[in-house]
Amino acid sequence: MKDEKDKYQAQSGKPAKDLRRERLKHALRENLKRRKSQARERDDFTMASSSSDDVSPHDRSEKTPGK
Secondary structure, eight states, X not given: OHHHHHHHHHHHSSOHHHHHXXXXXXXXXXXXXXXXXXXXXHHHHHHHHHTOOOOOTTXXXXXXXXX
16 A cells, blocks of 8 residues: 555655645536536526516416317
């Protein structure tokens, strides 16, 4: 196990702990970007559907045809 840490440190010049920290930092940043994008898409969808003045196809206030 220690050999693996030494191997990573020798390849990059940084300790394995720093590499892990950088990798996690990058992953968290990408996750935040993705979540913000998804939230914006949901907001756009909600605004578009709520601003519609169309009558619902399931509106029961209309008279039944033929009666």
